[in-house]
Amino acid sequence: MALAALGLLVLGVVLAEPASRGFSKARWTRRDPVGALLVWQAIGLAGGLSLVGCGVVYGLSPLGDSLPAAVGTLVREWNEGRWPARFDAVHLIAALASVGVGARLLWVLGTMYVRTVRARRRHRDLLDVLATPWPDSPGTRVLDHPQPVAYCLPGRSSRLVVSAGVLEALEPEEVWAVLAHERSHLRERHDLVVLPFVAWGATAPFVRGMECAQVAVAELIEMRADDVAACKSEPHELVGALKTVGGSAPAAALSSFTDALEARIERISSHPRPLPWAARIGVRVCAVALVAVPTVLLLL
Amino acid sequence: MEVLWAATGDLTAREVQESLADRELATTTVLTVLGRLERKQLVVRTRDGRAHHYRPTASREDHVAELMNDALDGAPDRGAALARFLGSIPSEERRKLRDLLD
Numbered sequence: 545m546a547l548a549a550l551g552l553l554v555l556g557v558v559l560a561e562p563a564s565r566g567f568s569k570a571r572w573t574r575r576d577p578v579g580a581l582l583v584w585q586a587i588g589l590a591g592g593l594s595l596v597g598c599g600v601v602y603g604l605s606p607l608g609d610s611l612p613a614a615v616g617t618l619v620r621e622w623n624e625g626r627w628p629a630r631f632d633a634v635h636l637i638a639a640l641a642s643v644g645v646g647a648r649l650l651w652v653l654g655t656m657y658v659r660t661v662r663a664r665r666r667h668r669d670l671l672d673v674l675a676t677p678w679p680d681s682p683g684t685r686v687l688d689h690p691q692p693v694a695y696c697l698p699g700r701s702s703r704l705v706v707s708a709g710v711l712e713a714l715e716p717e718e719v720w721a722v723l724a725h726e727r728s729h730l731r732e733r734h735d736l737v738v739l740p741f742v743a744w745g746a747t748a749p750f751v752r753g754m755e756c757a758q759v760a761v762a763e764l765i766e767m768r769a770d771d772v773a774a775c776k777s778e779p780h781e782l783v784g785a786l787k788t789v790g791g792s793a794p795a796a797a798l799s800s801f802t803d804a805l806e807a808r809i810e811r812i813s814s815h816p817r818p819l820p821w822a823a824r825i826g827v828r829v830c831a832v833a834l835v836a837v838p839t840v841l842l843l844l
Numbered sequence: 845m846e847v848l849w850a851a852t853g854d855l856t857a858r859e860v861q862e863s864l865a866d867r868e869l870a871t872t873t874v875l876t877v878l879g880r881l882e883r884k885q886l887v888v889r890t891r892d893g894r895a896h897h898y899r900p901t902a903s904r905e906d907h908v909a910e911l912m913n914d915a916l917d918g919a920p921d922r923g924a925a926l927a928r929f930l931g932s933i934p935s936e937e938r939r940k941l942r943d944l945l946d
Contacts, residue, residue, distance in 0.1 A: 663914075670907050670911055674904065687908065688908065689908055691912060695915050705915070
């Protein structure tokens, strides 16, 4: 069991730092954003399981050959009113520290979710009073502001918003492309896809790999939404919309922003060949295997 | 809400109802809507003797500015509250952006 704990620790550290950093630089992900997002979720889940699990497994290792057996021993001896003698201070501290990290992560995730829901409700209340429904597209609202901006408010009661500036600056076909992009964010609940990585980033902001993961996942959901939008409209319409809205956004003054924008435009125009189906299946199998390894190590 | 924004000062529920006279709303309807707006912190109510006066918490322009701020400030740590057409901006870059805008 001590060996399993060591394995979990190594796996957790590798996933949180070099693996995340390396994977965020991979180039094939732009050819299969959905597969890449699955791998990211697997990295997040497996990393969390490993880092929280390693201390618990090490802490309980003197009590049995596997985690279920050790927990059984602990409960049995506790019920008999005895403190297991082999369960010394070092092991106890290791177990408690791990549980602490796990609780902290869940707490951050929970508070973040509550804060998000509150911010959204406030935003939605204001929208419902201020924005007027757009007759051309049901479910879309127009906010009267000259700055072109398009966004959606995810959640059970979602809203799609375009500013008057967007309707002013874009051709109708381009507006449709933008709406298709936003609808795909809403339909596939991309807000939930990014949430765990935002929580990891907030729990351990000092780990550079977490920041890389957060940025990479944010880029991938945009690629995915671009793919859906490009399917439903002409790619050049989407590119036109990106150029107009991106060029007038205040963030256009930042080089990183324009770089990201150009990368997206380049990707839509050149339309990279999707990965061959065998590779796509391989990616998904890898994602499942990644979660399976720490699960097996925990239970064995 | 439009009536309150158009008014120069505070209004009572009765005054709101009178300015919407062409819609023939019942007093209770007006009160319900005002209560809802109050809960959503869009209006504040002050008591003056027996009458309740309602006043918007901010102008229409201020509220639109707040929405646009939310929409343009691509902070991922603002909890993925919005998904924007242009994606979000990493934190250190956002600080630079804020300096540029100020």
